Amino acid sequence: MTNVHTGEKPGKGEYSCTKCGFDVTLGERDKMPPCPNCTNTSFTKVK
DSSP, X not given: OOEEETTOOOOSEEXXXXXXXXXXXXXTTOOXXXXXXXXXXXXXXXX
């Protein structure tokens, strides 16, 4: 599975932090933020 990093625009979907598992939901044009829970910058797509 490809990781998504802070600042990228991966598209609409739900992404999970690779460090703490916190889920972030993005819209079509949203940029990936740092994890709001642990400030990690790497995520994997969940849905």
